[in-house]
Amino acid sequence: METHVAVLVLDTPILGVAETFGDFGDNVCTLLQDLPFPLVKYQIAFDDYTSEANIAQTDATLVQLARDIDSKVVRGVVLTGSRSDLFATDIPWLVLLDRFIQDVLLCRAGFPMVGICFGHQVLAKNLGCKVGRNTAENGWEAGIHTVALNKSIVDIELSPFRKALLTADGKLLEHINLVQFHMDVVYSNPPATSTQPLLAATTFQNVGNTPKCSIQGLITELGPIKVLTFQGHPEFISDEALAMLKRLYDNGSMDKASYERLAYKTSNLENQGQLIGQVIRDFICTYYDTLA
Template identity: 30%
Template sequence: MKLGLLQCDDVRESLQPAHGNYPEMIEKLLRPRVPQLEYRVYRALDGELPLTTDECDGYLTTGSKFGVNDGLPWIDQLQAFMVRLWEAGTPLVGICFGHQLMAKALGGEVHKSPRGWGVGMSFNEVLVRKPWMQPGHDGLDLIVSHQDQVVRLPPQAEILARSDFCPYYLLQYSEHFMSVQGHPEFCKAYSADLMDARRDLLPATRYRAGQASLSAEVDDGVMLDWIVNFLQQAR
């Protein structure tokens, strides 16, 4: 598999010595699952995108501190590229910011949620089990860090997992687009450090609840297996 990572942000410089940057985080987790992985990084946040949709077998987008409605040129360019991938039938998986931009690209809406920040662990119910969702799981509990949420689905979207806090948590579009609001690439230590770095932005009660939630078990390995399975069956 040749996978293109569409990088939409950098990890804070102060956190990179301990945790690395997005490309390293994701490759470290995917390579044991796909030993023959060819991995190419495109710095979408700098305007770098594939020239053609078939440069890679499939693509994965990262999260970002930016919002999909910020009106930045690189975000508009990435959104247009997602439409091209959709029309070409090329597999794409979106994480957090990528999850939201995929929905917007296909006609949905994204706004800041009145529920406020999602930080720490999120606990979600699996509604639909697809063949690629192996190993099977009744829940999907992942680390999150977001304010924006998908608030209106595109017509092509199917909800696979949800919670009261985030009703559109795991989505699939046809057989080649899939996205998740959570961060399977984040470890608990990084989540804790990121909440500390953003402490001035978070309500005190949300910060405390987010830190306390990290005592729960994370389904990061399950979600990473699902991502690999999805990309392999969608090719």
Template identity: 30%
Template sequence: MTGSKYNSFDNDPWIIKLVEFTRKILESQSRIRVLGICFGHQIVGRALGAKVARGEQGWEVSVTPLELTSLGKDIFGVDTLSIHQMHQDMVYSYPTGILPLAHTTRCENQGMYAKNRLITVQGHPEFNREMVTHILTARHDAGVFNDEIYKDGIKRVGDTHGGAVIAKAFLKFLLQK
């Protein structure tokens, strides 16, 4: 599951169905592995009983360094990692049995892992500079982002990010026996 413009904590019928479907898959289908990116990360957290809500510190945007846990360093195969962010919602805790991969100063839960079951990240490994520049500009023009958020995001949009590193870890996760 990947990103969405919708709020993962809303109670729209389709979101409730997605949360329930995800819960059932994780509870009863041990051969199915789940990947979650941003909205998907939040849906997985919600399906497993974690609080998902608007972040108290507001938007986290553009290339942002992660503080990796020791497991995060092992999973991603690096000691440092940055990722494009585009969210204001977050998973506030780690569900029982789920291991943390990373955090930032704005978001305590930047990734979750359960061996052979799930791997998620709050950020967007699939985003690049051009995509994020477009999103930042469109949201600034629409009044979603104030000047401070926009300028800060634009300043970091071209920084090195680990999208390919995360994609490689996802592939390894999907293929591991």
């Protein structure tokens, strides 16, 4: 099998959305289609997560992924979003994924890991961050929102943000508009100490913030563990975001006033997910060939 980046699909197709836009894995592959090497989807989550056959399939997939990472066939991973409960202890595929992150991904120096929304949260959880439900006051962060970027992310050595955020007049963007769909948040950066040697030698920065979410992503500042995550959904185009908002309204998860306000905002703000796609591509490319 040729070398590639693995896209770990952590949800199943959403009825009424996937028929038009594809599943989360499809969205990631479209966002990163300009990578100079292949992307391969791996299904990790299943609707019937108690099925012994599905549990066995997830386990076998993760075992094979570990082997392919060891043999350098897989040279990076992207963890997608998911509707699952990050804090659940009775979802076997999530238990297996946590173990895979701890025993495989966080034991590989220089191996690029990208997390999107739920993928961001599950990586952060395993890095030791405090994660939890957002406050009732904040509730859903949904549709397109403006993220204030931390200026220091461009000063990181080999920063993937430097090129992407540079404007035609030589300035750096300080804000970006990204699709968001989440009620859970990461509350803290990874702790400064860890019993895991590679993690203990790695420091991280917060990518940015919004009024509803103070940590909008993580990036390795210094050290052997290479992580880049985003709370937002750079892989969602605006039409998909509008369809997701309508779904939340239709199933009673959002009131009419909130839906109309967020739909208007999403229809009118520029969606800069493609810019973050460039950041992710540059990040993966930086480390992909070093693993040869």
